[in-house]
Amino acid sequence: MKLIVFGATGGTGRQAVELLLAAGHEVTAVVRQPDKFEMFHERLIVIRGDVFAPSTIQSAMVGKDAVLSALGVNHRQPTTVYSEGTDHVIRAMRNAGVHRLICLSASALEIPPDTRFMPRLIIQLIVRRLFKHLYEDMERMEQNVRRSALDWTIIRPPRLTNGSRTGTYRIAVNRPMTKAKGLRGISRADLADCMVDLLNNPASYQSLIEISY
Template structure:
């Protein structure tokens, strides 16, 4: 399988790329700074570009079987990163006839009618107080993705931490103040791609 990855040099992107290569897939890593990828492989193709401006996006997506977005907000990044980048990605997917899309957002993004746990409600309130723009960007990105004809999956994760994969649970689960290893999130995203899990669903992923 040929998988295009956006956010490939990030702290979740790197373990995803490594895991996908170890599984025998061909990976196209779109990166603003390719030198940040800590390894090379004969099945790894790096496309330099900027997903926020759209540079290199179509080139990276052409010929892909699936696209995975592991982009994350940073303190000095644009407030609408996920929304704008997502539009570039989904537009290029439509142009090249690629339908499978997995994108990662925070667990603070809710589905209509969803009833989070008490701790989840508290976390959601805190996010709206301290990271209002980040949450609004993720919510708008998800709204636009859901409006497409793509075979999308929106993966929702709580606070991400570094460390080795130790197993995850995913689906319609309660999440609150817990954290999950980025390596486990990477594993779940790859499982969604490989096994066509949670198509047009918004599963949550947390520690096992």
């Protein structure tokens, strides 16, 4: 497949690029500073692009089979990277006739009713307040994606770690992740593994996916 990855310089995006190349795909990585993206492969194209400047990503979208978006920020200030950035990606996809999109959100956007009191309190009083602006923009992003009519998949990971790739994790499709075992987080490597694994899975189209160990 011919794939394009946004957020390729991040911890998850970079590993997604590596896994896609290992699986034999042709990959285009869109980054703002190509000279700082030190990855080389005969099936990898690195281009300078910015999701806030749609003209820089449109031509790269042509001929692609799917889009993986690991867009994110490393601060807690107000942002539109998720919503506006993804909206520009969606418009570029429509213009190029690309239908498959996998993007990342966060599990704390919804708190399942069976969540125990203390974890619920921590999410409501600490996590959602600390990352208020990020979650608000992720909610806007999810609304944009759901309205797009694309073959989209939104993955909602819990706390991310720098652990190794195991290939062993739980996922829940269009339902809350069971709290019987607790949400123990997920490594960025396994999150990338999940993104790649769902590429050709029609059961994940227009679906919300929760993931955890």
